Amino acid sequence: MPELPEVETVVRGLNEQVRGLTINRVLHVAAHLRRREPHLRDLAGDRFLDFHRRGKYIIARLHSGRNLLIHLRMTGRVLFETRTARRGKHDHLELEFVGTSEHLVFHDTRKFGVVEFLDEDRHDGYSSLGIEATEITGRQLHELLHGRARPIKALLLDQTTVAGVGNIYADEALYRCRIHPLRPAGRLSRPQADALAAAIRRLMRLAIKKMGTTFDSYSGVNGNPGEFARYLQVYNREGGRCRRCRGIIKKMRAAGRGTHYCPKCQKR
DNA sequence: ATTCTCACCTGTTAGC
């Protein structure tokens, strides 16, 4: 679900609502979140200093000097809410704070999401993230694509190249600069790389402004959906008309993901 | 080294 704009929206919500709060008790930690040490129970007594984002990761800075790393993967949500009813079956972490009745809940239907302490030397995705999608330049992108045979869409989804672009925004960015998702990455010209980088930056900026894209499960910290879905040009519009050329939007499989494009105006 | 496929898990929906 959540790509850079959705994660950024969550981070902003956390900074507005949860920054500065001291954790009173850890009310619940689901078994699948207990893989790594230290145990998340250990959060009790600590305080959230602030939150920031890198790619699709949320990093919480704690008063103890430790950092908490959160990745929402497909269906993860971070919610700050008043808890009255009993805990839902997909609520995997619940924190109680000093001085407020609202709780922080990590909710995740598919359990792909990750919440753990960030340790010094990591060898996973977080430590190998590429250039932020909000900042990438045409020159940088062109350099990264150079000599690559794989489809441009696969490269955009690779977080070690550009950090933050996911399946929705990859389709949207390629559509906006008329590049076919299967075009070999190394065959983009410099002007095309410039256009693609600009489209990515612009999309990120607009989608953040609209608080992300909601189809199903995504919401911000308050449970509010994102508004960007109505600005999508190709994603989830299979069978609809291209707003540029009136062609029919098609869906295929690329880079192992459902991929939407206009065969008439996106050329290989 | 690069690229691809599958597995992870649960819920929803398309198709028969």
Added chain:
DNA sequence: TGCTAACAGGTGAGAA
């Protein structure tokens, strides 16, 4: 209506 298969915003391990 009911059953089954395919699919869903992501990524990591292992294979080719």
